[in-house]
Amino acid sequence: MNQSTEPSTAFIPFAKPSLGREEEEAVLRIMRSGWLTTGAETLAFEKEFAAFIGSPHALAVNSATSGLHLALEALGIGPGDTVITSAYTFTSSAAVILHLGADVVFCDTAPDSYNMDPKALEKLLATTRNCRAIITVHIGGLPCDLDAILPLAARYGCAVIEDAAHAFPVHSGTAWAGTRGTIGVYSFYATKTITTGEGGMIVTADAKLAARMSAMRMHGIDREVWNRYTSKSASWRYSVTEAGYKYNMPDILAAIGRVQLGKALRFAEERTNIAKLYDEAFSGLPGLRLPPRLTAISTAGNIGHAWHLYSLRVGMDGNGPDRDQFVEALMQAGVGVSVHFIPLHIMPYYADRYKLKPEDLPNTLNIFNHTLSLPIWQGMTTTQASTVATTVRRVATEGADGQ
Numbered sequence: 001m002n003q004s005t006e007p008s009t010a011f012i013p014f015a016k017p018s019l020g021r022e023e024e025e026a027v028l029r030i031m032r033s034g035w036l037t038t039g040a041e042t043l044a045f046e047k048e049f050a051a052f053i054g055s056p057h058a059l060a061v062n063s064a065t066s067g068l069h070l071a072l073e074a075l076g077i078g079p080g081d082t083v084i085t086s087a088y089t090f091t092s093s094a095a096v097i098l099h100l101g102a103d104v105v106f107c108d109t110a111p112d113s114y115n116m117d118p119k120a121l122e123k124l125l126a127t128t129r130n131c132r133a134i135i136t137v138h139i140g141g142l143p144c145d146l147d148a149i150l151p152l153a154a155r156y157g158c159a160v161i162e163d164a165a166h167a168f169p170v171h172s173g174t175a176w177a178g179t180r181g182t183i184g185v186y187s188f189y190a191t192k193t194i195t196t197g198e199g200g201m202i203v204t205a206d207a208k209l210a211a212r213m214s215a216m217r218m219h220g221i222d223r224e225v226w227n228r229y230t231s232k233s234a235s236w237r238y239s240v241t242e243a244g245y246k247y248n249m250p251d252i253l254a255a256i257g258r259v260q261l262g263k264a265l266r267f268a269e270e271r272t273n274i275a276k277l278y279d280e281a282f283s284g285l286p287g288l289r290l291p292p293r294l295t296a297i298s299t300a301g302n303i304g305h306a307w308h309l310y311s312l313r314v315g316m317d318g319n320g321p322d323r324d325q326f327v328e329a330l331m332q333a334g335v336g337v338s339v340h341f342i343p344l345h346i347m348p349y350y351a352d353r354y355k356l357k358p359e360d361l362p363n364t365l366n367i368f369n370h371t372l373s374l375p376i377w378q379g380m381t382t383t384q385a386s387t388v389a390t391t392v393r394r395v396a397t398e399g400a401d402g403q
Contacts (some may be wrong), residue, residue, distance in 0.1 A: 002270075002381045012388055014336035015191040018267065018379035019256075026255035033251075038218075041251035045258050046201070052169070052261060053176040055184075055203040057210035060249035060257075061217055064165045064187035064200035065092040068135070069099060070247060071161050071183040071202060074212040075133055077102050082128055085135035085163075086116045087345040088364045093137055093163050094344050104354070105131070106345050108361040113292050114139035114311065114371075117363065118148035125156045133159040136181065138167035140340070140373075141193070141306025142293060143177045150180065161185065165200075166308040168193055169264050177306075178203055183213075188253075193267060193306050193378070194260035196253040220244025267378035271307035274376045274385045278310055281389035287320020288396055289313040309340055310376040312392070313367065321396060327372050329395045335388050338373045 030041060042060050050058035061067045077083060079101035085093050087106035094104045105128050110117035116136055125131060134153050136144040146160075153160045160181035164170075168186050170177040178184030183206075188199040204210050215222060220242030249257075260267075275291075282288050291311050293304070314320050323339075330337050343364045345356045358365050375388055 002379060011334045012336055012375050012380075012384050014338050014373070014375050015377050016379065017190050017195050018263075018377070019195075022259045023256050026259050027252060030252045030255045036252050037250040038248040038254075039251045041258070042249050042254040045249075045254040045261070048258060048261055049201055050203065052264070053179055053203065055179050056205050057203060057207065059202040059210065059213055059217065060254060061200045061202060061247045062249055063198055063247075064163070064185050064189070065096060066217070066245070066247035067185035067200045067202040068092065068161065068163060069096040069245070070213040070216055071185060071209075072096055072100055072102070072133065073216060074209045075159050075161075075182070077132055081130050081132045083133045083135060084121065084124055084128065084131055084158075086137045086139075086364075087343040087350075087361050088114055088139060088341055088368065089137040089163070089344065090165075090341060091344060091347070093135055094350065097135075102132070104350070106350075106354075106356070106361060109363045109367060110145070111363055112367075113363075114367060115142065115144045115292075116149065118145050118152065121149060122152055125152060125158070131156065131158055133161055133182075135161045135163050137163040137165075138170070138177055138306075140291065140309035140311055141166045141170060142291070143167060143170055143172055143304075146172070146180050159183070165189075165192070167306050169268055169303055170306045171303045173304075179205075182206065183209060188257055188260075191308075191377075193271070193308050194257065194264050196249070196257040196260070199249050199253050199257060216242060216244040217247040218244060219246065263378075265303075268303055268306065270378045270380070271376055272303075272305070274380055275305070275307045275310055277382075277385050278312075278374065278376075278389055281393060282312065285393065285396055287315055287317070288392075289316055307376055310374045311340060311371050312374055313370045314372065314396070316366070316370045323370050323372060326395060329398075330372075330391060333391045333395065335391050336375055339368075339371065340373045341368070343368050 046058045077100050081102040083097045084105045097104045107116050108120040162178050162181040162184040164178035164184050165187035167177040184203045186201045188196040222239045222241045344350045346358045
């Protein structure tokens with residue numbers, strides 16, 4: 001965390017990107033180059049990201065949603081297929097399945113967790129017809145239990161797509177989150193742990209899948225054609241082999257990403273320090289539960305949690321404050337908070353389409369009803385984090401006294 005004497009009366013936003021002179025200079029460099037869209041800068045970003053996480057292939061795209069769509073398409077997912085994913089996630093994790101004509105099956109979260117329950121998954125795999133893939137979502141930056149999920153997927157012949165939108169950089173002790181499944185997808189949205197404003201990255205060890213996704217992200221063209229305007233030796237000839245998409249990342253965003261990638265470990269340390277401050281402030285406070293976390297400590301720089309979200313649980317034991325009132329009180333006190341996530345199985349579209357009831361996924365519904373997310377972002381000062389902690393403690397205590 002940064003040290004600061006910032007007044008405690010200032011509104012503390014829920015999220016804020018950390019951008020400095022290096023990012024500004026990188027953008028100006030691209031602007032002055034005369035080439036703004038996908039080109040050498042994006043290729044360099046891909047190589048650097050691949051090297052960082054040890055993946056043979058990394059493909060930059062314009063969003064993690066695009067990346068998930070390309071991943072499913074490359075796996076051949078289509079009408080008649082089903083894909084299992086969590087209901088406790090943002091809508092894009094499920095919407096991309098429907099875009100390809102397949103059906104979604106929602107898995108409950110594990111007890112006392114935001115992540116997919118392997119036991120519930122096993123039951124679904126045994127009863128779901130034509131299940132071709134599983135999309136695991138590492139909520140908040142905490143990896144799913146892939147030690148349990150991957151063997152299940154192998155037993156039932158399912159590919160595993162890691163939705164690692166929240167999970168960079170996270171190391172499980174054996175591998176980076178996003179690299180253990182068939183395909184991993186990261187997000188660089190403005191609120192994420194590193195940002196390009198909009199953007200994402202796909203990683204895979206499968207050369208054929210990588211080639212398919214590379215072509216489909218750029219109109220289904222059979223080769224990279226960006227240099228046909230800048231190189232004397234580049235041919236103007238190309239072939240369209242599929243009806244592809246327009247999912248490429250432009251150089252101007254990749255330039256920001258390269259700078260942010262170089263700061264990723266420092267950013268992770270800053271967020272971890274904020275989480276530790278919160279843990280100390282809230283530990284043992286009646287009516288509050290700390291976020292779930294891994295029981296084992298990572299061996300790679302102790303990065304076992306990306307801390308994209310610090311999701312505090314309130315009133316789960318029946319003796320704490322009401323979540324919605326708690327959120328309102330914090331906002332009124334100048335602390336920006338949010339709720340992650342409204343489960344997809346209670347969203348009108350999915351509930352109507354699949355005739356779902358809220359109680360169909362009891363663990364998911366329970367944790368949603370008691371969860372709020374506190375500010376945690378790189379660049380957040382010690383004063384700001386301490387103010388958040390003090391305010392939460394005060395609101396929690398007042399709520400308990402008022403019962």
